[in-house]
Amino acid sequence: MGRGLPLWSGITLCLLLPAWAFWSSTSETMPGSIAGLDAGNTPGLLRQGLWGSIGSFMLIAATWKGSRAGYLFANRDRSWLSTRLDSAVGGAFALVVGGVFAAAIALLGLAAGVEFASALGPAQVGQAFGKEHALHGQSLVLVSATPDNAMEAAWIVGDAKERLDYVASKDVPAPQLSFMPTSLAGDGPSALITISAARIADGKAVAEQTTSLTVRVRGTRRVLLPIPEGSGQLLITVRHGEDGPPLRLSGEHSALLLPRASHHLASLALWQHAFLWIAGAGAIALGLGARLGAGLGMSLALAIQVAGLGPAAGTYLGGSVWLDVLATAGQGFVPSSWTAPLVMGFGLQVVIGTLLLASALRIQAGKGRAS
Amino acid sequence: MSKMRAVAVLGVAAGLFAMGLSQTERASRETSSWLGPFAPIAAQVQWVRAEQAIQHGFPGRAIDFMESAIDLNPKSGPGWMTLANHLGLYLASAEAGWTMEVRVAWLESALDVTHRGQKWARHPEELSFHRGMLLLSHARLSEPLEWGDSPTALWQDAATAFSEAAELGHIGGEAAQAFALEQL
Numbered sequence: 001m002g003r004g005l006p007l008w009s010g011i012t013l014c015l016l017l018p019a020w021a022f023w024s025s026t027s028e029t030m031p032g033s034i035a036g037l038d039a040g041n042t043p044g045l046l047r048q049g050l051w052g053s054i055g056s057f058m059l060i061a062a063t064w065k066g067s068r069a070g071y072l073f074a075n076r077d078r079s080w081l082s083t084r085l086d087s088a089v090g091g092a093f094a095l096v097v098g099g100v101f102a103a104a105i106a107l108l109g110l111a112a113g114v115e116f117a118s119a120l121g122p123a124q125v126g127q128a129f130g131k132e133h134a135l136h137g138q139s140l141v142l143v144s145a146t147p148d149n150a151m152e153a154a155w156i157v158g159d160a161k162e163r164l165d166y167v168a169s170k171d172v173p174a175p176q177l178s179f180m181p182t183s184l185a186g187d188g189p190s191a192l193i194t195i196s197a198a199r200i201a202d203g204k205a206v207a208e209q210t211t212s213l214t215v216r217v218r219g220t221r222r223v224l225l226p227i228p229e230g231s232g233q234l235l236i237t238v239r240h241g242e243d244g245p246p247l248r249l250s251g252e253h254s255a256l257l258l259p260r261a262s263h264h265l266a267s268l269a270l271w272q273h274a275f276l277w278i279a280g281a282g283a284i285a286l287g288l289g290a291r292l293g294a295g296l297g298m299s300l301a302l303a304i305q306v307a308g309l310g311p312a313a314g315t316y317l318g319g320s321v322w323l324d325v326l327a328t329a330g331q332g333f334v335p336s337s338w339t340a341p342l343v344m345g346f347g348l349q350v351v352i353g354t355l356l357l358a359s360a361l362r363i364q365a366g367k368g369r370a371s
Numbered sequence: 372m373s374k375m376r377a378v379a380v381l382g383v384a385a386g387l388f389a390m391g392l393s394q395t396e397r398a399s400r401e402t403s404s405w406l407g408p409f410a411p412i413a414a415q416v417q418w419v420r421a422e423q424a425i426q427h428g429f430p431g432r433a434i435d436f437m438e439s440a441i442d443l444n445p446k447s448g449p450g451w452m453t454l455a456n457h458l459g460l461y462l463a464s465a466e467a468g469w470t471m472e473v474r475v476a477w478l479e480s481a482l483d484v485t486h487r488g489q490k491w492a493r494h495p496e497e498l499s500f501h502r503g504m505l506l507l508s509h510a511r512l513s514e515p516l517e518w519g520d521s522p523t524a525l526w527q528d529a530a531t532a533f534s535e536a537a538e539l540g541h542i543g544g545e546a547a548q549a550f551a552l553e554q555l
Contacts, residue, residue: 053409140431146472184476186483246476252435309416311423323416327439 041332043118043263048330050114051270055278055322058110059305062103062282066353067289067297069099074290074360088365092357096283096350103279110274111267118264127173128265129257130334132163135177135236141254143238144246145191152240153249156200158233163258165231173259174226177236180253182220184246190218191244196237199230206230217247224257260334269335273325276342277318280349281305287356316345414444418453430462441488451488452501455481459505463516471517478516481505496539503532503547510554526554 073095118124141153157164166175181193196212198205209228215221227234240247281301289297307313314320321342325335417440424433437454444450459481461467463474485502489495509516510525518525530551537544 052413056409139429140434142469142473144473144476146470184473184480186480186487188479188483245479246473248431248434250435251429251431309419311420320420323413323420 041124041330042122043124044266044330044332046118047114047266047270048326050117051110051267051274051329052326054110055270055274058103058106058274059278059281060302062099062278063285063298063301063305064294066099066282066285067301068294069095070286070289070291070297070357070360071294073286074357074364088358088361089354092287092354092361095357096286096354099282099286100279100350103282104275107271107274107278111271114270115264115267124263124332128260128263128334129176130260130265130269130336131178131328131331132256132258132336134252135254135256139251141238141249141251142246143193143240143249145240145243152237154235154237156233156235157256159256162231163256164227164234166227166229168229175259176224176226176257177234178253178255178257179223179225179238180220180250181215181217181223181238181247182250183217183244184248185244187219189244190216191247192216192241193223193247194237194239194241195223195225196235196239197225197228198235198237199228200233200235205235214241222253257333263332263334266329266334269337270325270329272338273318273322273335273342276338276346277305277308277322280318280346283353284349284356285353287353287360290357290360315339315341316348318342318345410443411447414440414447414450417443418450421453425457425461430457430467433457445488445491446493448488448492448494448497451484451492451498455484455488455498455501455505458484460508463509465512465514475516475518478505478509478518496536496541496544499532499539500536500541500544500547503529503536503551506532507547507551523555526551530555 135155135157141155143153163175168174177195177197179195183189183191185191192214193216194212194214196210198207199209200206201209209230211226211228213223213225215223238249281304284304285297285301287297288300291297292300305317305319308317308319309323311320321339328335417436421433421436421440424430424436434454434457437450437457441447441450441454459478462469463477463481465474467474467477469477482502482505485498485505488498492498506518506525506529509518510529515522515525519528521527530548533541533544533548533551535544537548
């Protein structure tokens with residue numbers, strides 16, 4: 001079997017990959033939808049699809065391999081363990097770290113493959129931008145032409161890391177603010193919207209440090225507004241034209257975009273998040289597999305990751321963050337990097353996995369000595 | 372690897388390949404995502420997140436999640452209906468706090484969603500019927516929306532939507548149309 005495996009795996013992959021591409025191919029998108037806006041962004045959608053689908057397979061594979069390896073390591077040869085394992089925690093940690101490295105290398109291979117695939121297709125044009133964070137304002141911003149409704153909406157945006165600061169230069173592209181106004185009339189009548197960003201000094205907007213643009217919106221449209229030169233907080237103002245249907249601004253798509261060197265950095269960011277997600281799941285699967293058996297260990301490890309798709313646990317386990325990161329890549333932007341809670345969650349899974357594995361090793365080593 | 376196993380692997384791979392080819396035409400109109408069979412699963416996750424956003428008081432974020440779920444799985448009729456309900460019942464309600472003009476715009480937005488969904492969903496007649504139900508829900512209020520030129524415009528438009536549903540084969544379309552016409 002050993003010699004034939006690479007050949008047959010290769011043939012299988014050669015047949016599966018085109019099938020996947022055909023299955024997922026698209027020639028038409030919904031007018032007025034966000035997917036419709038992103039339809040021209042083939043490399044971004046390709047990255048999203050390949051990372052999303054193969055990443056899901058890899059999560060399942062990592063939990064299965066992890067739980068099986070943990071089970072075998074702790075149970076296969078008790079007498080060997082009892083004589084050679086001085087420190088159960090050390091041995092368990094070595095195995096967990098090995099698993100983490102294996103996941104990192106496998107995901108690097110995936111990143112290289114995805115970028116190679118995206119390089120073969122149509123090139124992604126324009127300046128690369130990283131989507132840093134949503135502009136924390138109201139959940140639903142709505143502007144309307146009628147006098148008794150809000151014609152104007154405004155909020156102040158600050159950034160503790162001073163990423164909103166910008167000094168104009170020929171070599172450095174300006175950071176942008178991204179908005180996605182949507183007409184409540186769908187593809188019916190259009191309406192004008194004016195979006196302005198002004199620096200604030202002494203509590204007032206500075207006219208000289210203001211950028212503004214007016215666009216007509218029918219359906220949904222993505223709008224990018226350069227950040228005005230200067231530093232400090234920004235006053236964002238959204239004003240409706242004199243007629244036309246009300247317009248709403250999507251909170252999810254109101255974001256700060258920072259210039260990046262290359263679109264290919266998207267896969268690096270996706271690798272970072274996939275690594276924390278999959279390697280963390282694999283680490284905990286090692287411990288659970290050692291204690292509970294391969295099947296139950298894998299099931300429980302996957303259940304933990306499903307729980308991680310929720311907003312609270314997802315901040316630490318990475319599932320819900322992974323979905324957001326994939327969506328950002330699909331829009332053609334470079335997702336943001338690791339966050340502290342994600343790294344903490346990963347570390348916690350490694351520690352728990354190691355301790356579970358070590359406890360299983362101790363139990364089995366004890367049995368080995370006894371027998 | 373034994374010959375039998377090799378043939379089995381090749382057979383399964385060839386089967387998947389053929390299935391992929393047969394899906395090409397249909398899939399080209401289903402989704403713009405490259406997530407393949409994972410797309411409906413990802414859509415389900417987005418629906419759960421939308422529900423959580425509503426419960427935590429973020430109706431705008433809920434719309435984003437719902438639209439994302441529909442982009443992932445546009446053939447799901449209930450998905451289109453849920454988004455239409457959020458816009459046409461929740462946001463267009465008096466309790467949401469908007470003025471009459473904006474409430475009317477939210478309902479128009481919901482009706483637009485049902486129209487768009489008809490081109491994608493497996494059962495377009497259900498969306499047509501649902502459009503009638505949205506209009507009817509507002510028509511039956513003690514203080515109905517200021518809709519169209521006459522006070523009975525909501526009932527009239529509901530009857531039109533039910534008639535369209537009946538033409539598309541909805542089992543309750545005719546009865547609902549008759550009921551709406553009785554109110555005129």
